[in-house]
Each structure stands twice: as structure tokens, then as C-alpha cells.
Amino acid sequence: MSDNRKSxxxxxxxxxxxxxxxxxxxxxxxxxxxxPIVGLANGYSTITPCNMGINSLAIRAExxxxxxxxxxxxxxxxxxxxxISMGTEGMKYSLVSxxxxxxxIETACTGQSMDAVLAIGGCDKNMPGxxxxxxxxxxxxxxxxxxxxxxxxxxxxxxxxxxxFEAVGQYSAGKIDKNRLDAVERNACPGAGSCxxxxxxxxxxxxxxxxxxxxxxxxxxxxxxEEKALSSEQSAFTLVKAIQQQxxxxxxxxxxxxxxxxxxxxxxxxxxxxxxxxxAIAHTIGVDLTIDDFESIxxxxxxxxxxxxxxxxxxxxxxKVGGIPQVMKMLLNQGLLHGDALTxxxxxxxxxxxDVPDQPAGDQDVIRPFNQPIYAQGHLGILKGNLAPxxxxxxxxxxxxxxxxxxxxxxxxxxxxxAAILANKINAGxxxxxxxxxxxxxxxMREMLAPTxxxxxxxxxxSVGLITDGRFSGGTYGMVVGHVAPEAAVxxxxxxxxxxxxxTIDADKLLLQLNVSxxxxxxxxxxxxxxKPRYERGVLAKYAKLVSSSSQGAVTDKDLF
Numbered sequence: 001m002s003d004n005r006k007s008x009x010x011x012x013x014x015x016x017x018x019x020x021x022x023x024x025x026x027x028x029x030x031x032x033x034x035x036p037i038v039g040l041a042n043g044y045s046t047i048t049p050c051n052m053g054i055n056s057l058a059i060r061a062e063x064x065x066x067x068x069x070x071x072x073x074x075x076x077x078x079x080x081x082x083x084i085s086m087g088t089e090g091m092k093y094s095l096v097s098x099x100x101x102x103x104x105i106e107t108a109c110t111g112q113s114m115d116a117v118l119a120i121g122g123c124d125k126n127m128p129g130x131x132x133x134x135x136x137x138x139x140x141x142x143x144x145x146x147x148x149x150x151x152x153x154x155x156x157x158x159x160x161x162x163x164x165f166e167a168v169g170q171y172s173a174g175k176i177d178k179n180r181l182d183a184v185e186r187n188a189c190p191g192a193g194s195c196x197x198x199x200x201x202x203x204x205x206x207x208x209x210x211x212x213x214x215x216x217x218x219x220x221x222x223x224x225x226e227e228k229a230l231s232s233e234q235s236a237f238t239l240v241k242a243i244q245q246q247x248x249x250x251x252x253x254x255x256x257x258x259x260x261x262x263x264x265x266x267x268x269x270x271x272x273x274x275x276x277x278x279x280a281i282a283h284t285i286g287v288d289l290t291i292d293d294f295e296s297i298x299x300x301x302x303x304x305x306x307x308x309x310x311x312x313x314x315x316x317x318x319x320k321v322g323g324i325p326q327v328m329k330m331l332l333n334q335g336l337l338h339g340d341a342l343t344x345x346x347x348x349x350x351x352x353x354x355d356v357p358d359q360p361a362g363d364q365d366v367i368r369p370f371n372q373p374i375y376a377q378g379h380l381g382i383l384k385g386n387l388a389p390x391x392x393x394x395x396x397x398x399x400x401x402x403x404x405x406x407x408x409x410x411x412x413x414x415x416x417x418x419a420a421i422l423a424n425k426i427n428a429g430x431x432x433x434x435x436x437x438x439x440x441x442x443x444x445m446r447e448m449l450a451p452t453x454x455x456x457x458x459x460x461x462x463s464v465g466l467i468t469d470g471r472f473s474g475g476t477y478g479m480v481v482g483h484v485a486p487e488a489a490v491x492x493x494x495x496x497x498x499x500x501x502x503x504t505i506d507a508d509k510l511l512l513q514l515n516v517s518x519x520x521x522x523x524x525x526x527x528x529x530x531x532k533p534r535y536e537r538g539v540l541a542k543y544a545k546l547v548s549s550s551s552q553g554a555v556t557d558k559d560l561f
Contacts, residue, residue: 032071036243039114040065040074041105041130043121043146048081050122050201053192053223054146057232058120061144064236065118070243072118072236075108077101077130079123082447082473083161083195087418092444094125095471096543098280099556101129106136115139116243118236122146122194122223127204128277131213134249135284140242141249142344143214144235145205147223148315149193159188160196162309162473165449169457172422193223197308199473202315203270204277207261209324212252212343216352220319242344253285256338260328260349262294263336266301266378267327268318269311272393272472272482273447275380279553291382291391291551295510298378301336303397304368310398310477311374313366321364322356329356330370383481385513386521387493387503390485390551392467396507398477400462403506405515406431410499413437414446414470421454428463431503435494436531437470438487439554443535443544445483449473452480465505467512469494469550479505481512483550489530490549496524 020033040062044055058074065072080090080097101121109117116139119130127143134141152159167184170176194201205219215235221228258278265274275294282289305327306312318324331337332353339350360367368374379397384390396402406429411417417434420426432451439445448470455464461478469487472480486492493514497503502515514521535541546556 028071035069035071036115036240037113038065038070038072038239039105039109039112039117040072041077041108041117041119042074043077043079043126045079047079048084048123049149049189049192050081050194051079051126051146054120054122057144057146057229060229061118061120061232061236064233065240068237068240070240073112073114077104077121077126079121079126082124082200086165086447086473087414087450091446092442092540094447095439095445095554096539098125098129098132099543100539101125102132102136105130105133109133109137109139116239117141118144118239120144120146120232122201124200124204124273127201127208128280131208131281132284134213135253135281138249140239140247141213142235142239142242143208144232145208145214145219145221147193147221147225147228148202149196150190150222150224150316151196151314152187152190154183154187158314159184160308160314161188162197162199162449162453164188165453166457169421169454171457172454173424173458175457175459191224196314196316198268198270198305198315199309200271200273203265203268203274206264206268206270206324207274207278210261210264210328211257212341212349213249214344216325217319217323220315220323222316222319238345241346245346247342247344247346250285251342252344253281253287254341255287256341258282258287258289259297260337260341262297263301263331264324264327266298266380267303267331268305269303269307269379269397272380272395272476275393276471276483276550276553280555283553283555283558294380295382298380301331301378302370302373303375303379304330304370304373306366306368306374310395317366321360321366325353325356326360326367329353329358333358334370381507381510383505383510383512385511387467387512387514388481388484390549392481392484392512394481394507395477399479399507401479402508403504404429404431404465404479405502405504406465408433408497408499408501408503410435410497414448414451417451418454421451421458426455426460426464428460431465431467431505433494433497433503434466434468434470435488435497437468438489439547439550440544441487441489441531442470443540443547445471445550445554447471447473448482449476452476452478465503467494467503467505481505484512485549485551487550491525491528491530493521495528496521
């Protein structure tokens with residue numbers, strides 16, 4: 001080393017003395033300062049069952065990081081329970097929490113000069129929030145899913161949280177009594193873990209596994225099983241190896257990785273929210289992904305997993321028959337997966353899947369043979385038309401009537417819509433419009449699980465359409481279209497719909513059309529004025545000011561300068 005370089009090292013060492021003094025107070029000793037410092041972003045919270053089992057996983061991962069030669073530094077991240085806030089004003093904070101989680105992880109890791117991060121999360125926004133932060137920082141990273149809940153049981157039927165929402169609609173329609181409603185509510189959620197169907201949490205955990213940012217098989221493990229804790233430990237060991245090899249998020253989150261994730265989401269019948277989240281992650285990492293790419297993948301990939309909400313089984317059932325590795329192997333064999341995409345272990349997808357059977361076991365029907373799918377094409381359709389020139393997102397499978405043209409029933413909020421459904425004021429053939437619930441207008445783009453579940457519970461799922469500039473829960477299904485863009489708050493056509501206008505939703509033509517002349521729409525647009533912001537202070541006000549269109553992932557850092 002040159003005399004000049006020796007002088008620089010000594011100078012830096014002197015300058016770092018106060019930093020080392022602080023670190024000694026939290027447990028660092030002389031030999032620890034040369035070890036990689038690993039941020040352990042711990043999403044533990046008793047707010048929701050999704051996250052209440054995470055702390056024990058974090059402690060196991062922390063011990064494994066130390067054993068592997070790293071210095072873990074644990075810090076907390078927030079969560080919002082979608083299921084608990086659903087149908088309330090609090091739901092406006094759910095999508096916002098994705099950005100808060102991303103910001104907090106980035107702030108802690110970068111502010112403390114951490115060399116890597118292991119993030120553990122459970123509820124819906126934990127995962128995309130963590131991965132957005134990972135993409136921003138581009139330091140060695142791994143995600144650990146807190147795990148899925150086991151199904152509830154009642155009279156031989158598997159229950160999920162969506163069962164409780166649908167039971168409300170059944171009760172209001174007189175199909176079940178209060179005793180049955182109470183029994184469903186008491187039995188739907190038996191313990192720790194994220195919602196059990198292929199709803200948003202399990203969809204995003206599956207997508208992250210497909211992208212190589214988490215360990216094979218980890219995305220469908222039950223939160224309360226020992227294998228989940230062991231997986232957390234193994235994730236820590238894998239991360240330390242990735243630090244040594246300098247495997248970075250930009251090596252993993254490539255265009256091929258996103259296409260792999262979209263293929264898996266189609267195969268398992270995943271949540272509409274995955275469109276929003278993958279677009280946001282792609283924006284952050286710099287991959288050119290658009291809403292139309294989902295349609296391209298949909299046309300190639302069939303749905304061959306029979307999972308709730310529209311199917312019969314839950315994520316733990318999928319795990320028992322091979323989980324996401326089995327799904328990926330079947331896609332790989334059909335040329336629908338990029339086998340050369342890299343994973344956090346340093347192996348390629350093809351290498352990871354080498355020992356996975358080509359076909360699932362024949363004594364189960366959770367995963368169908370590829371040539372005997374549930375649906376010949378994927379389920380997440382991108383609908384466009386004069387009502388949604390930027391696109392809307394819909395689940396196209398599990399519906400009997402592929403097209404509906406009916407009179408608009410217009411509501412300015414989710415609450416007004418739900419009240420009308422529960423009061424039996426919605427008729428077969430109606431097309432419900434719920435607007436000013438978009439990213440800016442809500443703000444926060446609330447999920448419409450309560451209205452859609454009430455429609456299903458009332459027996460109107462095949463005869464009533466619903467469109468919104470808000471979102472849907474991963475538990476939603478039926479003739480519904482969300483993420484309608486541009487949204488009402490910025491003058492999108494959904495703001496111009498009048499009560500009684502005829503609206504067409506056509507799943508086969510991928511059409512969302514307001515059957516009003518261009519001249520009439522132009523006249524209405526000239527008379528429209530933007531509403532006053534609903535919030536003028538705090539996080540929702542800041543979010544509404546910054547957030548982009550849902551067709552761009554509803555990100556808050558697009559075109560800032």
C-alpha cells in the first residue's frame with residue numbers, strides 16, 4: 001500500500017471512531033467491524049394475523065446471519081391489514097403503506113450504510129414495498145415471506161377471510177341466518193399467517209419466488225409450520241453467500257424475471273393487484289414493463305391451478321403438491337419460463353428446478369396437467385375502450401356471462417355502493433360504477449371486496465357488472481373491472497358517466513365501453529371540474545399530490561423532475 005493510501009486509511013479510521021463507538025453499544029466487538037452489516041427489516045406486528053408470527057422468524061434469521069459471519073441490525077417496518085381496514089376510511093392507507101414501507105427500508109438501510117438486507121413481511125403491501133426498496137438500493141437482498149394462514153373449517157368446508165365477506169351478502173339476501181354468519185366469522189381465520197387463498201399476499205410471494213428473490217418453495221409455506229422458520233434461517237445463509245458473490249437486485253430483476261413472474265401469476269390465478277405491484281417494481285429497477293405485457297403473457301399461459309377465490313383450494317394445499325417450484329417446472333417444460341434467469345442463490349431458474357418432477361402427482365387435482373387446464377388462457381385481462389383508454393384490469397375466468405351491457409348505477413364512494421347492495425337496490429343486468437376511489441381521488445385506491453363479496457353473496461355475481469377506478473382484493477371475482485384509468489379525479493371518462501347510461505363489459509373483446517357519443521362525452525367533459533382534494537394535510541395529501549396513474553403502477557416518484 002502506498003504511503004498516501006495508508007494515510008487515507010488512517011484518516012478514515014480516525015473519522016469513523018465515533019461511528020464505531022456507537023456500534024459497540026449495540027454489540028459490535030473489534031473483529032465485527034470487518035463483517036458485512038445486514039439490515040433485517042422486520043415486519044412484525046400484532047395489528048394483523050399476517051404479521052404476528054414474523055418476529056420469531058426474524059430472530060431465527062438474525063441468529064443465522066451471525067452464524068454465517070454477518071452483523072445483523074434489526075429494525076421495524078409498518079403494516080396495514082387490508083382485511084381489517086376493508087370497507088372503512090382506513091383502507092385508503094393500504095396502498096399508501098406500500099410506499100411507506102419502501103421508504104422506511106430504504107431510509108434505514110441507506111442511512112446506516114448497510115451492506116445488504118433481509119426483509120420479512122406478511123400482509124399484502126409488505127412484499128411489493130420491500131421489493132421496491134430492494135430495487136432502489138441495489139444491495140444484496142432476499143425476501144422472506146411470513147407465511148400463509150391455514151384454512152378455517154366449518155361443516156367440512158374450508159374457509160378464508162373472503163368467506164366472511166361473502167357471508168355478509170348471503171345474510172343480507174336472506175340465504176343464511178345470523179347463526180351461520182356468526183359461525184363463519186368465528187371460524188374463518190384460525191391463526192397466524194396471510195390470507196389463505198391465491199389472494200394478493202400469496203400471489204406476490206409467488207411472484208417474488210418466481211423472480212428469484214426468495215428461496216424455492218418458500219412462498220406457500222404455512223406461517224405456523226417449522227419449515228417456515230427453517231426457511232428463514234436458510235435465507236440468511238443464502239444472503240451472506242450472495243454478499244460474497246455480490247449478486248445484486250439488478251442481476252435478478254430483469255425483463256426475463258418479470259415475465260417469469262407474470263407467467264406464474266397467470267398459472268395460479270393470482271390477484272389483480274399483482275399488475276399494479278409488478279409495474280411499480282419494474283419502474284423502480286428500470287425495466288420497461290407496461291400494462292399491455294400482462295395481456296401478451298395471458299394469451300400464452302393457461303390457468304392450471306384450482307385455487308381460491310374462484311377455485312377450490314388454498315395455498316397450503318398447493319404447497320403439499322409441490323408449490324410454486326412444481327408450477328414453474330411445468331411452465332419451463334412448455335417454454336413459458338426463462339430458465340436462464342438468475343436467482344439469489346447464484347443458480348439459474350433451470351438449475352433450481354432440475355430435480356422437480358415434470359408432472360405433479362396423479363392423486364391430486366390442485367395442479368392440473370398442463371394439457372388439461374382449468375382455463376385455456378390466463379385470467380388477468382386488460383380491458384380498454386372509451387371508459388379506460390389507459391386500461392382496466394379484470395379477472396376473466398370463473399364468470400358465466402362473458403359480456404354484459406346494462407344501465408349504469410353510479411356511486412361516488414364504496415360506502416354508498418355497499419349500502420345499495422345490502423338494501424337490495426341493485427338488479428340483475430345493472431353495471432355498478434364506483435368512482436373517485438382511484439390513487440388520487442380516494443386517495444389510496446381502496447379495494448372493493450365488501451361490495452363485490454356482497455354481490456356474490458346475494459347471488460348476483462353472474463348478472464351484475466362493477467367497474468371502479470379503485471382496486472379489488474385478491475379475493476374478488478366476478479364480472480368486475482378495476483384500476484380504470486384515467487381515474488375520475490383527473491377527468492377520466494369514468495367521471496362523465498350518468499345514471500342510466502348503457503355500459504358494455506366484454507371479456508372476449510377486452511372492451512370497456514360507455515355507449516355515449518363522442519360529442520356528448522366532449523360536452524360533459526367541458527362541464528366537469530375536478531373535485532376539491534379530500535385531504536389537505538398528512539400522508540394522504542402528500543400521496544394524492546405525488547401518485548401516478550394506476551396504469552403506471554401508482555408510484556410516487558415518476559416524473560418528479
